[in-house]
Amino acid sequence: MTAPPSAAPPAAPAFHDVRGRGFSRRSTLDAAWDWIDGRVVPPSARPLPLADCGGLVLAEAVGAVGDWPPSDRAATDGYAVAAADTLGASSYNPVPLMGAVAVVAGDPLPPDCDAVIPYEAAQAAGPFVEAVDAVAPGSGVERRGAWMADGGPLLPAGRRLRPADLGLLAAAGHRALPVLPAPRVRILLAGGPKAGAPEQLGDMLAALVRRDGGNVEAVVPLPADMDALADAFTQPGADLILSAGRTGTGPDDAAPPALAKAGGLDLHGIAMRPGGSAGLGAAGGTPVLLLPGEPMAALAAYELLAGRAVRRAAGLPAALPHATVQAVTARKLVSEIGCLDLHRVRLADDGRLEPAASPGWPGLAAAARADGFVLIGADSEGVPDGVAVTMYRFA
């Protein structure tokens, strides 16, 4: 029996090819968010050394190991005393302390002592020490378990670890923690003569990925060739892949068909400006977000789509992480019905919001002049002047 003649290559998965034709329809941003929330999963928990846990999300509640302090001890430097011995002491009536023992903060409390008087409340009198202030029992003392009792809760599951949490956990004896590790994010950048030169967007996208809790696995060229492109999407090692460029309607816009070939292109064309040629799909089980190559479109598609995917892959809240400012529009912000519009705006000296560029205006120069952006929903024709809106601050 001989091998059958090679079969025709399998038909590419069905997808709407926009090259040379244009977008016949675009998905809503809500549909894109549903896709991200459904397809991008938080990472599996694993233990990491405490030093690497800052900003990561705790996968399990963490409790205290033993009482802290482990025994009654001095909370301050000074003299350990029996509080009763200081009764009546004042600067007019110094009271000699026969049994006083010099201690430093952290020393166990000597027998028969129940307080520590700080040096400020004592004075030397020849070979003796005199109290110049009375103290109550327990003053200057930390009781066993005062900070935390054995097994008591320290931090809840889901906590994004703050700097001070690292100090607390170190003091509680933890050296490694079960956390959601930062997702490995690959950035693919198209080169070539297209407008906006997406190959120059690597530093911008890497900084944004880090802001959102991702680890940049690699910043590599997006190949122009269809097969090499499909390979780049299926190369293992990344939890999430972002590409910039080659998403449009030109004959060289190979990213969407390559993703369709490598795995699946689920959405291509989002009803948003800028960034409307973005696409979403997966290859080899890894979610892939295709961002436009025009720099402002790439920024908008990162902020509204990719950033959400990175945060979700890091186990962080999906919402935009920007500080918000409520302010009143100084001028009308015009918007297109059926399309979410991202308006770059400036906070004027009078505290009102001035448009810095219309949603369709390309390039990052206007974003640099802007203080942030305002989103006008697809169901709105815009907002007139004098209306309070939310600005998301660029930072």
Added chain:
Amino acid sequence: MTAPPSAAPPAAPAFHDVRGRGFSRRSTLDAAWDWIDGRVVPPSARPLPLADCGGLVLAEAVGAVGDWPPSDRAATDGYAVAAADTLGASSYNPVPLMGAVAVVAGDPLPPDCDAVIPYEAAQAAGPFVEAVDAVAPGSGVERRGAWMADGGPLLPAGRRLRPADLGLLAAAGHRALPVLPAPRVRILLAGGPKAGAPEQLGDMLAALVRRDGGNVEAVVPLPADMDALADAFTQPGADLILSAGRTGTGPDDAAPPALAKAGGLDLHGIAMRPGGSAGLGAAGGTPVLLLPGEPMAALAAYELLAGRAVRRAAGLPAALPHATVQAVTARKLVSEIGCLDLHRVRLADDGRLEPAASPGWPGLAAAARADGFVLIGADSEGVPDGVAVTMYRFA
């Protein structure tokens, strides 16, 4: 002539030694801030590769190098046309385009063309392309210099570089930038039996230093021996030194006298709770901040003193970087006259602020339960319930 007998060692610089005696007075926080603002200088500018510039401060204004785009070009994929040829075109009246040239975004505009119609506004009709919408001259075209004109301003001096700025500067041809480099911050941690175990504060302090724009040069033990301690303060390689521990009134609290010996101890004892045993000085021209070893005192002294020094050494605004929330106290916050008090507080479900711990309560467990802190000035006995105050959010 013989050498004179060795002279007595020079007297140590005058400083108030609090060991075994206590603080006779403490400096105001304002005096400490004045010291920081006067003694900690922003770094000298130097060029760094663009990839390393995110979050750093631009030392000089940066302008555009050449016009961008360098020539009139297509802003969209589609057909380059003479706009006049599309006059009257609609879906009911398709107009054949004889001179149409397929272009992709970024292509130079072919001769005799002044517009690009997107594929959505065209349709194939046998060998021809037909316009189904009229376009105006300049539509779909980016004019030379539209984003930025040669020499025009891009970003001002003093700008803290945002992710999108890196994209803008890359597109403008910049590969390195004159920035204020991150200061190298050395962290020295006391060990030993003292309360709070400052040797466990390295991860917390390193995370805080990074938050404020510093580079952690080293996290090393604070020697117990006076000479070794003075050496640690004078070892070159750091722009700023923070130590934690050994600042109090016990016999082993060698950090202040060692700094006095190594260079100068300008302030020791700040009228603040917690953190009141902090000290400020310099050795070999490098500012040195002595933080207490008790973890909550170290956190407070970092937030109110060291963080300001790190930000200033990075050329960043000195003010606290925390997000703020205005909220009303649910209960009285008691404070000591003459001492700035840091109250850890929680935002209750009703939006009011509950105290989480009094300023004197040690340990980081209460800070972990808190959402942030409220500062009550030295001139205040506290605030009653129902008063609006500013909470600085822990993050």
